[in-house]
Amino acid sequence: MFTALSLLWFLVVLSVAAVAVVTALSLYAAAVAAGSGREVARRIAAGFGLVWLVWAAVTTALAATHVYRFAEDAVKPWLAAGFAVPVMILLALSRIPAVTRVLSHPAARVHLIRPHEVRIMGVVFLLALALRDLPPLFAWPAALGDIAIGWSATRLIRGVRAGGAERKTLWLNLFGMLDFVVAFAIGILAAPGRAQVLHLAPSTEQVSVLPLVLVPTAAVPVLFTLHVLSLANSRAVAPIPAVAAAARS
Template sequence: MSIDVLASIVLTAGAAIVLSGMAVGFGEDTRSRVRIAGWLGLWFVLVAAMAAGGWLTYPHGLGTPGLGVAVCLPVIVMAGMVYGMPSLRRALRHVPLSLLVALHGVRVLGVFFLILHAAGRLPAPFAPLAGWGDVLAGAAAVPLAWLVRRSERAARPLVWCWNGFGMLDLVLAVALGAVSAPGPLQLIDAAPGTSLMTGLPWLLVPAFLVPLLAALHLAVFYRLSTGEQTPPPRWREGGNPARTGHVG
C-alpha cells in the first residue's frame, strides 16, 4: 500500500472524527447535529473535488493565493456564523472544553509530513517544522483533555500554553507552505516545493483540517478568555438551556 493510499484512508478517518466531534459538540439536538455534519461533509467533498481537479495546482490552477483563500475563508465564515447565530454562540459557551481540546488528537497525523520529507517529497523547513509541531500538539491534546475533564480550573494554565503553541504551529505551517510553493509568493526555493499539498489526498490537510483546527483553537481562546467553566450537560436534554433553568 502506497503512502498516498494510506494517507487517503487515515486523513479521511481523521476528518470524520473532527467533523462528528464538532457536530456533537455544537449541535443542540439531533437535527442541528445532522445539519452541522452535513455542511461540514459537503465542504469535505468540495475540497476533495478541488484536489482531484487540480484547481489549486500552480501554474494551471489558482496556486498559492487560491490555497490561502481555501485555508482562511472557512475560518472567517465559521467565526461569522458563531457571531450571527445565537444558537451557535450558546453552544460555544456550553460545549465541553475537554472536547475542544481532545479533537486536536488527530494532529498526530502530522507524522505524514515527516514521512514525506524523508521520502524527498516535501522540503525543509516546512515539513519538519509542521510535522513535529502537529505531532507534539496532537500527542498532548488527549492527556490534556483528560486533565481538563478532571479539573477544568486547575488545567486552564496548561490549556493556555498548549493552545498558543498549537495555533502558532498552524500559522507557521501555513506561512512556510505558502512561501515554499511555486508561484508569486515563493521565498524559499527548496526542492521539491510544496505543490504536493494541492493534490489528493494532501489538500485535505490545509483546506479542511487546518481551518477546522484553527476554528477550534479560536473557540478555546474564547472559552479561556471568558473564564467560564463548562456547565453541567443538562441543557442539551431539551435543546434549550432556558428549559432546564440553566442559562450561561
Template sequence: MYEPPVYLWILTIAGPVAIAAWACIALYAGAIGAGLERRRAVLITGAAVVVFGGWFIATAVIAGRGWYDTRSDQVPWLAVAVVGYLGTLLALSRVPMVARALHAPGMAARLVLPHSFRVAGVFFLLYMALGHLPALFALPAGLGDIATGIAAPFVARRLRHGTAGRAAIWFNVYGIIDVVTSLTIGTLLGFGIPDITPSIAPINELPLAIVTTANVPLMVALNLSCLFVLARASRSAPAAPSMAGALTSSGAAPRAVR
C-alpha cells in the same frame, strides 16, 4: 497528478475526518449540556456534519481539478479557501444555538479533545521520507501536529478537573502558532522562496489539499473557540468571591453557631 501510496491516502484523510467527527460530538454534548432540547442538539450536530462534509467534498473536487495550483501569476486559491472556510466557521459559531452550545459547562475540554487526532500529522514525515515534501515544511508541520496531538488529552483531562490554569491557554495559542507557521512556510515555498527540491506542490493536490483547506481552518476555529470559552470563564470566576467579600465588609456575614 501526484499519486501517493494508498496507506498515505488513508492516513492523510483519517486525521481530518476524525477531528471533524469529534468536533460534531463535542457540539452535541455541548448542546445537551447547555440545556437545549435533544431535537435541537441533533439539528446542530446535523448542520455541522453537512458543513464539514460538504466542504470536504467541495475542496476535494477543486483540488482534483488542479485549481489550487500555486503560481505567481494566479490568484492563490488555496489561501482563499483556507481564509474563507475559517471565516465561515467563525461566523457560524455566532449563531445563537451554536454559541450557547459552545459555552456550555465543560465545553473547553470538549474543544481540546479533537486535537488528539493531530498525531496523524506523522504523515508529513512519511511524505518527507518518501522524498515527496521538503524537510523545511514537513518537519515543523509534522512534529508540531504530533506534539499537539500528544498534549491534547492531558490538557483536556486537567480542564475537566479544573486544574489546567494557563496550560489550556498556552495549548491553544501553540496550536494556532503551529498552523500559522506551517501555512507561512508552505506559502513561501509555493512561490519559490526559497526554490528547493522536492517542491511543495503536493499540498496543492489530493489528498494533502484536504488537510490544508478543510482540516487547518477547523483546527484554528476549535482553538479560537476554546480561547473565547476560557476568557469568558475567567471573567465570570471572580464574581462569587467578590460577592462574599462584599457581604463580609458590610457586616452581613452570618455568625458562627456555638
C-alpha cells in the same frame, strides 16, 4: 496493489474525516453538558456535519481540477482562500444564538479541546517526506507540531475536567495556532511561483494537490476555528464543581 502512495491517501482521508467526526461528537457532548438537551445537541452536531460534508465535496472538486495548485508563473491565492472561506463560515455559524450559548458555556471547554487529539496523525507529513513529496524543512515542523499539540491536548483534557488549567488551555491554543501559521508560511514561501523565497528540493507543491491539500482546506480550518472558539470560551467564569462534573459525561 497497495502502495506507499495508497497508504498516504488512506491516512490523509482518515485524518481529515476523523477531525470532522470527532468535532461533531464533541459539539454534541458540549451541548448536552451545557444543558441544551439532546435534540438541540443533535441539530448542532448534524448541522456542522452537513456544512463540513458540503465543503469537503467542494474543496475536493476544486483540488481535482488543480485550482489550488501552485504555478511557476503566477501568484495563486486560492489555497489561502481554501483555508479562510470555511473558517469564516464556521465562525459565522457559531454566532447562531443556540450555538453561541453552548460554545460559551464553561462545560464546553473540554469538548473544544478534544478534536485536537486527532492531530497526532500529523505523521502523514513524515510519510510524504519519505515519499519525497515534501521537503524536510516543511515536513518535520508540520508533523512534530501536530503530534505535540495532539499529545498535549490529551493531557490537558484531564486538567480541564478537574475545573482548572486555564493558563495551559491558553498556551495550547496559542501554540496550536502558531503551528498552523508556521506550516502555512513555509508551505507558501517554498512553493513554486513568483512568491517563492525558500528554494527547497523538493518544493512544497504537493501541499496544493490531492491528497495533501485536503489537510489545509478541510481539516485545518476546523481545528483553527476550534482554537478561536476555545479562546473565546476562556472568557467565561471558571466552572463550578457541578459544571466540571457535567463536562466529564
